[in-house]
Amino acid sequence: MIKNLRIKDIAKLAGVSPGTVDRVIHNRGQVTEENRLNILKIIEEVNYKPNLLARSLANKKNYLIVSLCPGFNLQNDYWKAPDHGIERAAREISDYNISVKRFYFDQFSVQSFKKQLKEILELNPDGVLLSPVFREETIDFAQKLDEKQVPYIFIDSNIDGLNNLSYLGQNSFQSGFLAARLLSYSTPADSSILIVQIGGSEPSNQAIRREEGIHNFLSQTPGKYYYTHIDLDTQNPKSKANFSEQISKGDVKGIIVINSKAFEVATIMNDLGIRDKNLIGYDLLPENIKYLKEGLISFLIAQRPEEQGYKGIMSLFNSLVVKSKVEKNNYLPIDILTGENIDYYLNYI
Amino acid sequence: MIKNLRIKDIAKLAGVSPGTVDRVIHNRGQVTEENRLNILKIIEEVNYKPNLLARSLANKKNYLIVSLCPGFNLQNDYWKAPDHGIERAAREISDYNISVKRFYFDQFSVQSFKKQLKEILELNPDGVLLSPVFREETIDFAQKLDEKQVPYIFIDSNIDGLNNLSYLGQNSFQSGFLAARLLSYSTPADSSILIVQIGGSEPSNQAIRREEGIHNFLSQTPGKYYYTHIDLDTQNPKSKANFSEQISKGDVKGIIVINSKAFEVATIMNDLGIRDKNLIGYDLLPENIKYLKEGLISFLIAQRPEEQGYKGIMSLFNSLVVKSKVEKNNYLPIDILTGENIDYYLNYI
DNA sequence: ATAATTTTCGTGTGCGGACACGAAAATAAT
DNA sequence: ATTATTTTCGTGTCCGCACACGAAAATTAT
DSSP states (O other), X not given: OOOOOOHHHHHHHHTSOHHHHHHHHTTOOOSOHHHHHHXXXXXXXXXXXXXXXXXXXXXXXXXXXXXXXXXXXXXXXXXXXXHHHHHHHHHHTGGGTEEEEEEEEOTTOHHHHHHHHHHHHHHOOSEEXXXXXXXXXXXXXXXXXXXXXXXXXXXXXXXXXXXXXXXXXXXXXXXXXXXXXXXXXXXXXXXXXXXXXXXXSOOOHHHHHHHHHHHHHHHHSTTTOEEEEEEEOTTOHHHHHHHHHHHHSXXXXXXXXXXXXXXXXXXXXXXXXXOSSEEEEESOOHHHHHHHHHTSSOEEEEOOHHHHHHHHHHHHHIIIIIOOOOOSEEEOOOEEEOTTTHHHHHSOO | OOOOOOHHHHHHHHTSOHHHHHHHHTTOOOSOHHHHHHHHHHHHHTTOOOOHHHHHHHOOOOEEEEEEEEOOOSSOOTTHHHHHHHHHHXXXXXXXXXXXXXXXXXXXXXXXXXXXXXXXXXXXOSEEEEOOOSHHHHHHHHHHHHHHTOOEEEEESOOTTSOOSXXXXXXXXXXXXXXXXXXXXXXXXXXXXXXXXXXXXXXOHHHHHHHHHHHHXXXXXXXXXXXXXXXXXXXXXXXXXXXXXXXXXXXXXXXXXXXXXXXXXXXXXXXXXXXXXXXXXXXXXXXXXXHHHHTSSOEEEEOOHHHHHHHHHHHHHIIIIIOOOOOSEEEOOOEEEOTTTTHHHHSOO
């Protein structure tokens, strides 16, 4: 119940004017060493905390935060959730003289990524939130930001060894490990497991790490499961036919899809009338959710994409305005979803 | 990028002084109907949003929010988490002239509950966050708050039919249903399941609803499982012996503990060297976590207690200061925890 | 010693909004 | 028509902080 002291109070305690205290707080010089130390001591003693409201109100500086994430559309709306989180955070802190400008790129085009990075640099932002899909370009960009002393945060995936303020995302290895663990609960010994990568293009870093996690778990239970990696390209009839054949085998009891397209497998299972296999997938795409509720998908593993966006912006805010320190590695929880609990994740912000 | 208009701007648009606009905004009268309507129209048109920072800074009113939750100690630290969330929210909004005062009661004593309610009423708070453990006393209290037009929020458990601003907690029925579902993944057909209530005292509302959910699931799979309810009082040697006997039976394959004391069962299983049964429990007590990591507990179901406290205070803040509307029923996600993902929940705020 | 320069410091203004107070305008009373 | 009363409205101050400007003090140069 002790009221927070103000600059004016500290000035009185130190026997100086508010302006002098202000100069000490902002390291603006023009203060004798004696006064400076004394004021710092008092600030320490009374645990002075500036009033953020007053500070932001008086501060004319307008912070610009930009975000760069893959775009989204009806076919692929994974990045809608982070975008939503970014927007929510932006609304919440707009009174603090912070504007957030969102950029998007085509996640299959390095060119679009580079183009946006260039535009962003020209804006001279005060902070950047970034999905570092392309490695080399990100490294180059990060170095330029370092030179300008602009903080940046990665979301969804990470690149080690850079000077980013924070990383917000999941531990992919561990989420693969967990997927295998969940499968093992309900899959009898000596059966086969398929590890499926869908899409025709090469797997993302995330998918690779997940598969490593799966391998790691399965290798800890030697001899219990036989597992095979399959690439499925649903556009390619041959690939699809091959997959249908594989999945129809009786000893196949479990399937893990290591990217977000588990619904493709569920669709095939549905068409073939297969119902006795456990399917585990990732991410809350509408079609995944549908099959989870219908029981064709046993578990979905989710990574709080909305929160990644929200916390990303809030972390930059905390760093720039509140000046509190930010955790460098901020692994988000690995949520396990079933038909029974998913509704409470969907409605919940 | 359009800058927010200020009262001063609106005054100019309406051809009046800022004071007049202010009077309209606060319904303080002293304005001709003609001016009032005109100003309201302009406010609507330009979508005026008052600057919360400036508003709070200028506002001398000090809001008092009180919370009343069960106390906690080394033996029973469940309520430590909500308390932590309350404290975190309080810190975050302290600049907005909001002070949060925390009250505690003994969850086994109606008397202590009533005593604290009385004290709270005498403080004339502007908002109340409450764990409504005792039904009748809460109803009485709620009515008094209604008369004073003081908003109140329930956390952890709910009482229907009251005028509370919001409820923050879990759908206990559904979390029971989910527990049974999880058990069914790994428990073979025709085996026995124990539903255990621990503690010697009567079960909480929450435990009762969970058991209903369990029943509901199991009754949907007729004939598949045999299940028995057992009361276990670990202080009572006879009760403990009886339980040990039951759990040693070979056909018992699964156990669900419907309150937060699953670790008691795990301890017994440990002592008896039993390792081939699936045990599911609730809540992240340290001892539960320990056994989850060791594999004696298969799943823990958690309800984000920290977030209940945090969101409870933030909802009151939003209602009192931001004046945004608050969802009445705010079921928190039902988190499924295993040894593989729990660390990411523990570190995470 | 005095002037010129540099350093140190206090005061004042504004950020956007809340509220008080007193002036001006409108209405009522004589 | 004049005064008294009520209603309407504008101005000013403060909230806590950031920053500018100019005055005072200390230092250096002459």
